[in-house]
Amino acid sequence: MLWLLALLVTLVTCSPHPLDKRGLSCIGFRAAPAELPPLRIDVTDMVNANIYAGTPTLSQLPLTTWHQSGPGHTVAYRAWRTPAANNIYTINLEVQITAPLNMFINMVATSDRANGDPGLNRNSNGIADGSGTSNFPRRTFYSSLIGTIHNNVRVVFTGNWSKSYWLVGVVK
Numbered sequence: 731m732l733w734l735l736a737l738l739v740t741l742v743t744c745s746p747h748p749l750d751k752r753g754l755s756c757i758g759f760r761a762a763p764a765e766l767p768p769l770r771i772d773v774t775d776m777v778n779a780n781i782y783a784g785t786p787t788l789s790q791l792p793l794t795t796w797h798q799s800g801p802g803h804t805v806a807y808r809a810w811r812t813p814a815a816n817n818i819y820t821i822n823l824e825v826q827i828t829a830p831l832n833m834f835i836n837m838v839a840t841s842d843r844a845n846g847d848p849g850l851n852r853n854s855n856g857i858a859d860g861s862g863t864s865n866f867p868r869r870t871f872y873s874s875l876i877g878t879i880h881n882n883v884r885v886v887f888t889g890n891w892s893k894s895y896w897l898v899g900v901v902k
Contacts, residue, residue: 766831767798769889773809777821777885780810785822793826803829806867809885817878821885826867829860830893837872837887841880850880858889 780791786808793806805827812820823837836855843849858870876883 766803766891769796769798769805770886771796771807772884772886773823774884776809777811781813782810783813786810803831805833805889814878818875819878821874821876823872823887825858825870827858827860828865828867830862831891832860832893833858833889833891835870835872835887835889837874837885839874839876839883839885841883845881847879847881850876850883852876
């Protein structure tokens with residue numbers, strides 16, 4: 731009997747909310763309101779210009795605010811890389827979101843096949859949590875290991891706004 735009640739609550743909770751194609755369950759992500767555009771930012775120059783052995787302080791590498799941020803939704807970011815060690819370096823991306831919505835981030839590092847470069851296509855992705863009703867941003871980090879054999883690595887990150895819907899009893 732309890733399972734029937736849980737099923738009914740689940741169906742009632744999810745029925746008025748269209749879900750993205752990310753899943754068929756009610757623990758999903760609804761698409762963002764139409765007025766919030768997705769983002770696409772090329773951070774290649776930022777990564778190549780900022781090389782730090784660890785995580786830089788905000789005074790060493792300040793955050794850049796996305797040009798389409800506005801009241802109620804602010805995205806700030808910074809990107810850097812580590813010095814090469816054992817023919818590998820790490821590309822790092824920090825994203826800070828001040829919004830009631832979350833954002834699905836996909837960071838892609840690519841290079842072309844040429845001059846001994848075997849080509850590269852590395853992805854690092856996940857949900858960057860919004861701050862909810864708080865005015866303090868939530869930080870999320872993404873990183874990818876890159877071999878020094880790759881030349882002219884391009885780094886682009888994209889983001890799509892989404893709102894989480896969680897079942898009763900599930901703590902986020």
